[in-house]
Amino acid sequence: MMSKAILLVSRHAPTDGSSARELLDIALAGGAFDLPISLLLLDDGVLQLAPHDFSLLQQKNLSANLQALALFGVEQIYAAERSLCERGLNTLNSTLPVQRLDDAAVSQLYRQHDVVITL
Amino acid sequence: MKFAIAVFSSPDQPSNRRALRFAEALLAAGHTLERLFFYQAGVHSASAHVVSPQDELDLPKAWLQLIQQHQLDAVVCIAAALKRGQLNAEEAQRYARSGHSIDAPWELSGLGQLHEAAQSADRLICFAGP
Amino acid sequence: MSTTLHILSHSPFSDLRLSSCLRVLNADDALLLCGDAVLALQADTAHSAALELMPDSIGLFVLAEDLAARSFIDTVPARIRIVDYQAFVDLTLAFDKVNSWT
Numbered sequence: 001m002m003s004k005a006i007l008l009v010s011r012h013a014p015t016d017g018s019s020a021r022e023l024l025d026i027a028l029a030g031g032a033f034d035l036p037i038s039l040l041l042l043d044d045g046v047l048q049l050a051p052h053d054f055s056l057l058q059q060k061n062l063s064a065n066l067q068a069l070a071l072f073g074v075e076q077i078y079a080a081e082r083s084l085c086e087r088g089l090n091t092l093n094s095t096l097p098v099q100r101l102d103d104a105a106v107s108q109l110y111r112q113h114d115v116v117i118t119l
Numbered sequence: 120m121k122f123a124i125a126v127f128s129s130p131d132q133p134s135n136r137r138a139l140r141f142a143e144a145l146l147a148a149g150h151t152l153e154r155l156f157f158y159q160a161g162v163h164s165a166s167a168h169v170v171s172p173q174d175e176l177d178l179p180k181a182w183l184q185l186i187q188q189h190q191l192d193a194v195v196c197i198a199a200a201l202k203r204g205q206l207n208a209e210e211a212q213r214y215a216r217s218g219h220s221i222d223a224p225w226e227l228s229g230l231g232q233l234h235e236a237a238q239s240a241d242r243l244i245c246f247a248g249p
Numbered sequence: 250m251s252t253t254l255h256i257l258s259h260s261p262f263s264d265l266r267l268s269s270c271l272r273v274l275n276a277d278d279a280l281l282l283c284g285d286a287v288l289a290l291q292a293d294t295a296h297s298a299a300l301e302l303m304p305d306s307i308g309l310f311v312l313a314e315d316l317a318a319r320s321f322i323d324t325v326p327a328r329i330r331i332v333d334y335q336a337f338v339d340l341t342l343a344f345d346k347v348n349s350w351t
Binding site for chain 2 (some may be wrong): 025029030033
Binding site for chain 3 (some may be wrong): 120127128129133134137140141143144145147148150154165241242243244246248249
């Protein structure tokens with residue numbers, strides 16, 4: 001049987017507690033099991049693409065976890081264009097290969113997956 | 120139908136109780152609850168150390184009763200539990216902590232158990248937030 | 250193509266989840282309000298107006314106990330269907346998947 005396609009929706013800034021990290025852990029675990037995983041950065045979740053100096057907050061660098069996604073086979077990474085624009089990040093150049101989606105494409109993404117987990 | 124429930128909120132959040140009531144309702148309707156998975160602050164649901172005021176619902180106790188009564192598979196994410204101070208005897212010994220708060224039938228395991236449940240159940244229902 | 254039952258539990262007055270959710274809803278999806286998300290039903294608010302404007306094809310539901318507990322909300326729009334836990338379980342099976350806005 002084909003594996004169910006999982007959409008993981010990350011809505012938290014990397015500086016907002018452990019939600020962003022714990023969502024990425026779900027993505028990495030799914031990738032390790034060769035499951036079809038897509039990651040959508042929505043609302044404050046798009047802030048994970050912006051540069052941070054986590055060391056000042058005595059926090060581990062979350063971008064390392066994001067970069068690890070590809071190694072675990074998680075290559076479908078999306079960011080909501082509207083969320084980026086709302087936060088003044090529309091010209092952001094991310095080193096991560098991220099596809100930007102307009103509202104209609106974000107809705108479509110929900111339609112295309114069998115399971116959704118939002119954190 | 121086969122359900123899996125993931126709980127991301129601690130017992131002091133309304134959604135934790137909502138998850139319990141949903142679990143009871145689906146079992147009453149004759150459906151199967153394949154797995155309960157506790158992640159993030161949801162791991163506190165498994166704590167035997169919670170002392171609820173006498174006039175308040177004791178959610179960890181209610182979860183335990185439901186799990187025992189229906190012999191449910193109740194998995195607590197080990198990484199999420201360790202960093203929130205919820206350990207079983209084995210982990211308490213491994214990390215030289217003075218006590219443990221999680222006993223059987225609760226089981227500590229990894230996020231693979233969440234994925235397995237998401238794949239095998241007909242529906243995964245997540246409960247979190249207020 | 251897979252339909253979604255979206256579940257909200259945050260107050261729309263202190264949180265952006267409701268507006269974010271309304272944007273991602275597809276025409277055959279549905280929304281279940283529970284917890285403080287029930288406040289979106291309060292009459293004469295921008296949130297209840299936004300819900301009333303949703304296309305008819307989108308099912309709008311509220312969890313009975315959360316509505317009843319907030320007894321100051323005395324009327325809800327006619328299109329809102331009130332579900333108890335048993336109906337909540339059935340509702341999750343009427344859609345292909347469930348997304349909780351955690």
